[in-house]
Amino acid sequence: MELELSYPYYFLSICLVIGLAYSLGLYFRSKKKSKLPSKFIYLLFAFRFIIVSALCAVLLEPMFKTVDEYKERPIVVFAQDDSESILLSKDSSFYINAYKDSIEVLSNQIASKYEVDFLKFGSSVNSDKLISYTDKKTNLDQLLTEIKNRYYGRNLASIIISSDGLFNSGYHPLYKEYGLDNVSIHSISLGDSTVRKDLSIQKIRHNKDVVLGNSFPVEISLLSNNFQNNEFMLSISLNSEVIHQQNIQPKLEIESFKIPIVLEASKIGLSKYRVDIQRKKGEITYQNNSSIFYVNVVDETQQVLLLAKSPHPDVSALKSALSNKIGRSINVRLLSDFDGDFSNYDLVITHRLTSQITTSISNYFKTIRKANIPVLNITGSTMAVNYGDLNLGIQMNDLKGSYAVTALVDENFNNFIVPQQMIKQLENYPPLDVPFSSNYKTTFQGSTVLFQKINGVETTYPLLHFSQLENYKIGTLLGEGIWRWRMNELMKSEKSDIFDSFLSKIIQYLLSTEKKEKFTIDVSQEFIENEPVQFFSKLYNENYELVDNVDVKLELFNDTSKVLEKLFNSSSNGYFLNINQLFPGNYSYKVSTQMGDKSYLKKGDFVVKQMKLEYLKTKADIHFLNLLSSKYNGNLYSPYSTGKLADDLLKxxxxxDLINYDIKFEDIIKRKLLFVLFIVLLSGEWLLRKLLGSY
Incomplete structure (x- = not known):
């Protein structure tokens, strides 16, 4: 334990001088005090000197410093792949039984030198030791990122990844740096590295939406392993009726096919198509011999004008995202080429038109408003000082250049559903360049879905705001750079579904013409297996005030029977209900409620799609595991040689051990003993002077 001051140590001598001067002046300046016996004068002097000096010293904020030393043993993280693909091998019974015992033996062998932590990974990372091989996805990138974050600053020595080397989400681990340069990564190669007999559907490419009466293309990717010169049949069914068949004959040991097919959209609504390839004797699994896809058939085309001030990457990103939606026609025009005719458009998207407002631009916005055409205005990184004259729902004062902001989702926003996965992605997108202002004002009724987050600080400044004046809707996205959002998602997952879906929700909301109903239901039409199904509902009284004190009931049905019956949860924004872990298939629902003597009923349907990512590849990627271990100075082991792995770790x-120091500071004034000492000294001096008749 050491004593430390907030001021230089020579200040203590000043405290002693003050105590000495005060005590000398008190007890030796008057002759009256000299009539007291000398020994008592010196005793009283000592008391006062100690008290005053100590009180002055306390003002220097003295602290006791304690340093505790403790050792942290080296840590080994054992990461187990818990995905379905592990059992697609001839050794599946070994992985279910004996292999789990070998993990326990390995942990016990190295426990004398290491602290062993167990992690399980697949679609997520957790510490559950129950190995079931049931995960639908494998994300090695998420595993390594989680280890880096969880063990930052710890004595992490090694990581053991026990896997088949197959992953289907996240970044490629070989091309990303995780800050694990001083950590060795060893791999245990699971699964089967030989090419076994299998026919599989690898991918189906198709449009999500098609227009009624039109033809639409479907491309089916197939993979044949060890079925050369064996013909098999491919068939496609619509609602259990076969609509296409063709024979395919592989000529090579391993051969892939891309089969183009054209189908007809003949019925409005969500159509279920099933693709099957003939089962052959000896296949490793039949799980990948069939796949289902859904197509939404619509009966109208929405005309959207994308009017841009100049060429920009945002414009390209917007066009690519919006063009994925069938039933929607996108016309991109530059301001310099536009003739000013808005009559054929259902929606107008403007890009950077408000950075410099001319008379013609002002007239364009007046025309759009007069025609009651909804508009999405993307401002760009600069804003004209007379922007407020356009009355587009937001006014900004004190404009001073631009700055970078990220998105913060308002989870109370309820004009349309923003699922949790979308919220997470939106808040992790790169920053946009936004016009700087500290004074925002909305001019008429509206709501904000995205706020600005500046350098990690949450604000109430709008980033994406919706305004509404009667039936006229305006969306305002402050800034530019949304092309980075789409590119970021493409880099991470090789697709931009979340960005495209969010933009589609914005467009659909702006296009919707509201005849305000007293009872509404909002639920998506398509979900992925294991994704929660979210329902949102609103109920209004005769004055169109939100009601939250009656029961709203859901009845859910699959193709054959009722699945569940459940009441919604109420909140200040309406009603909501989350349903987890529905099996893949088609579902229909009825949502009902009663308010007074009036009953309300809503019906609809949605689909839960099966996830078969783990069945697309059946051959273990031992080469990848070897490269990963080599990159991090580790070795590759078989699941039958865990004893050698233990020996290598122990050698x-x-x-x-990592020696850590825990340094603590405690204010001396918090010590009770010091308080007791002051009381004793002050009481002793007072009592002595009282007894001697000094008072």
Missing amino acids: NQQVA
């Missing part, structure tokens, strides 16, 4: 002389 490693480059790891040692």
Whole structure:
């Protein structure tokens, strides 16, 4: 324990001088005090000197410093792949039984030198030791990122990844740096690295939406392993009726096919198509011999004008995202080429038109408003000082250049559903360049879905705001750079579904013409297996005030029977209900409620799609595991040689206990003993002077 001051140590001498001067002046300046016996004068002097000096010293904020030393043993993280693909091998019974015992033996063998932590990974990372091989996805990128974050600053020595080397989400681990340069990564190769007999559907490419009466293309990717010169049949069914068949004959040991097919959209609504390839004797699994896809058939085309001030990457990103929606026609025009005719459009998207407002631009916005055409205005990084004259729902004062902001989702926003996965993605997108202002004002009724987050600080400044004046809707996205959002998602997952879906929700909301109903239901039409199904509902009284004190009931049905019956939860924004872990298939629902003597009923349907990512590849990627271990100075082991892995870890002389120091500071004034000492000294001096008749 050491004593430390907030001021230089020579200040203590000043405290002693003050105590000495005060005590000398009190007890030796008057002759009256000299009539007291000398020994008592010196005793009283000592009391006062100690008290005053100590009180002055306390003002210097003295603290006791304690340093505790403790050792942290080297840590080994054992990461187990818990995905379905592990059992697609001839050794599946070994992985279910004996292999789990070998993990326990390995942990016990190295426990004398290491602290062993167990992690399980697949679609997520957790510490559950129950290995079931049931995960639908494998994300090695998420595993390594989680380890880096969880063990930052710890004595992490090694990581053991026990996997088949197959992953289907996240970044490629070989091309990303995780800050694990001083950590060795060893791999245990699971699964089967031989090419076994299998026919599989790898991918189906198709449009999500098609127009009634039109033809639409479907491309089916197939993979044949060890079925050369064996013909098999491919068939497509619509609502259980076969509408296409063709024979395919592989000529090579391993051969892939891309089969183009043209189908007809003959019925409005959500159509279920099933693709099957003939089952052959000897296949490793039949799980990948069939696949289902859904197509939404619509009966109208929405005309959207994308009017841009100049060429920009945002314009390209917007066009690519919006063009994915069938039933919607996108016309991109530059301001310099536009003739000013808005009569054929259902929606107008403007890009950077408000950075410099001319008379013609002002007239364009007046025409749009007069025609009651909804508009999405993307401002760009600069804003004209007379922007408020356009009355587009937001006014900004004190404009000073631009700055970078990220998105913050308002989870109370309820004009349309923003699922949790979408919220997470939106808040992790790169920043946009936004016009700087500290004074925002909305000019008429509206709601904000995205706020600005500046350098990690949450604000109430709008980033994406919707305004509404009667039936006229305006969306305002402050800034530019949304092309980075779409590119970021493409880099991470090789697709931009979340960005495209969010933009589609914005467009659909702006296009919707509201005849305000007293009872509404909002639920998506398509979900992925294991994704929660979210329902949102609103109920209004005769004055169109939100009601939240009656029961709203859901009845859910699959193709054959009622699945569940459940009441919604109420909130200040309406009603909501989350349903987890529905099996893949088609579902229909009835949502009902009663308010007074009036009953309300809503019906609809949605689909839960099966996830078969783990069945697309059946051959373990041992080469990848070897490359990963080599990159991080580790080795590759078979699941039958965990004993050698234990020996190598125990023989490693480059790891040692990490000595950590825990430094604590405690204010001396918090010590009770000091308080007691002051009381004793002050009481002793007062009592002695009282007894001697000094008072």
